[in-house]
Amino acid sequence: MDTDNIISVQGVSKNFPGVRALSDVSLDIKKGEVHVLVGENGAGKSTLIKILCGIYSPDSGTVYLDGAPYNPENPRAAMEAGIRVVYQEFNLLSYLSVAENIFFDKLPLKGIIVDKKKLYADTADVLKRVGLDVDPSVPVELLGVAQMQLVEIAKAISSRCRVLILDEPTATLSPSEISRLFDIIRVEKQQGLTVIYISHHLNEIYEIGDRVTVLRNGEFVGTRNTGEIEIRQIVSMMVGRQMDSEYPFMDEPRPLDAPLLEVRGLRIAASKHEISFVLKKGEILGIAGLVGSKRTETARAIFGADSKLGGQVLLNGAELDIKSPKDAVGHGICLLTEDRKSQGLILDMQVDSNVSLAALDKVSHRGLINHGEERRHAIHFTDELGIKTPSVAQFARNLSGGNQQKVVLAKWIFRDTKILIFDEPTRGIDVGAKYEIYLLLWRLLAEGKGILIISSDLNELMGICHRIIVFSEGQVAGEVLRPDFQQEHILRYAYRVS
């Protein structure tokens, strides 16, 4: 066996009732490398990770750690073997301090009392390693998302950690936070840490990864050195077919000059600035900006989900009085929220009920629901949007992330609003489903609608928008037209660098 490998997965399979999550997967992780794991949702990445960290055990096949068979009985055994995971959803105790979180299972003791002095000193050391400048005694709930993530990483590397698994670590980080995270990864790698990195952002592979492994439908597709493969090829490996581009952009239809939605001097809570911009008919307008630049808050204020402090919203030149989402929907404006699980879907209801949630009047007569009609519409949408579900009677909870998002989309397409505001429409969704969603946007444009997209993925915005406005600290810092789309250009506005 190759002694360069710290982990070697040999012919591992794992079945769940009705699903083959992993089938005969073999791959090697070299000592001290950053190994990126990519694949669409349902490709088997999470299952593989859960096997490595002792949550599942494989049905067949063997995992070797340093050449010896490794089959941790539980997460604790995996931790003791030096394999640590930082999940997308953090496992922090929000009311405890940073220090207590990091040293939760190994608090330094003086007799039976926690040795606070040593605890804080040790914590300060680890925090320095991850470049986080916070007081060790601060409760975690006061930290931002990026800081919480660094606490998680600090927790992982504070004990003997040989393999650090990062599950979508950049999903909620701003560009500067991402680059800081990458710096930390590089430093730790120099110290001999091996990193397994899972991401949906393919461009990150080149920045941080040494090798990349693609999984598809629970099968191993291939491992490549990142220097020897183009993004296009990775995408093809992931979806199993040729794709010309990550983003479809079409010449037709062109946006009309007439403003469809006009926001004038909008003022929102916790911001002293006024926001004004125009969305044209047939246009996809992107809103870029850092986390905390008040993009989501602006969208929510337009939609009436939160109250606005002042300013006007005009539709086709006429001022709208929007006090609630009900008013907004009545005027033909919809908002696809950032968090589909808690704000978009009713997870414990069927797909058809979710699709008709905003358009119950279309499937009912005098307050009586026509279930046959409802079902027919839902089937129409699942076909048209390619929603993968055994039937429309399936609970929304059991669909994959991409399909759930398509159900939310179907809900608003069924409502048939003139203006669609999308907040992070493709977050956590795999490449294939993203592409289908982009195509769908173009179909909607052809019907004369206007689309506003908020996204933290600049490549996405540059790929699909006609125009991008950049938010910075609660105001519109700049506007970039398609011919001038450049990452640097947009970021300069976002950071307000002249």
Add this chain to the structure above:
Amino acid sequence: MDTKKIAYLLLNEAGIGIVLFALCLLFSLFVPAFASMNNISNIFTQISINTVIAVGMTFVILLGGIDLSVGSVLALCTILAGLTITKESLPLSAAIVLSVIVSMAAGMACGLFNGWVSERWKIHPFVVTLGMLNIARGAVLQVSNSRTIYSFPKEFNAVGTVSYFGIPLIFVVAVLLVLFGHFILKKTVFGRMIYAIGNNEEAVRLSGHNVKFYKVAAFVICGATVGLAAILYMLRLNIASPILGNGFELSAIAAVVIGGTSMSGGKGSLIGTLLGAAIIGVLNNGLLLVGMGDFARQMVTGIIIVAAVVLDTYRAKVSRMLI
């Protein structure tokens, strides 16, 4: 039907039905008097009022709320209806019709208060209805001078004993109400909104619906069923009293919970509630026939409530695994 679907049904209403059936079978085998026509008719009478209140309670609990005030409000409704019906200036038929209207209107007004206050100031209904429990009790003692009214017209009292083939009229009313409510919940937009809000209020609001309206409406419905229950109570016992209804809220909540409705909202049905009320009634009746005392019976009812909720956690887990 495939096995999954059958298993799913068993875990829901069908399962509660089987428990009820098993209980009835058990009592019939060991207590001959249980299965007599007379006794069954008695059970129907005994569970009617609780069933009617539990219908309204189901609407409220499906939205994740609770109404603790139903017992006192029921007393208030009986007294107001009793004062109306005994007014001698009114012709008999008008007095009866008016008393029904007064009772329902009083119940709905209390429900409107409960719903509106808890929505307007975002106070948990537990607290608001706890307040209403005291307000209504105080009001009814005040209005009635803490006196019981029992001089109803004999025509009115006669209705309370009407029965068809051993099935009492008031039970028929209760079952019709359950069926009507079931229809509302399962077939109408209103019912769909109740379930949807109970599951995810924010998603419903952001889909462009007036969530507050539905939440207040559920309390008003609950009040209306209390008003109806008050009339049934007067028909059955021929009295209106300011001190009745103590603990009715607990029996109603118990029926709803045993019937499989989730206290956190969004899941459950009125058929379940009817079966839940029946289980409580059958247990009480059967255990009494066996010779069990009041105190022991109360303990058994308590155990059943806890068991139902424990079962509910498994039910959620198992049905998630099945799908």
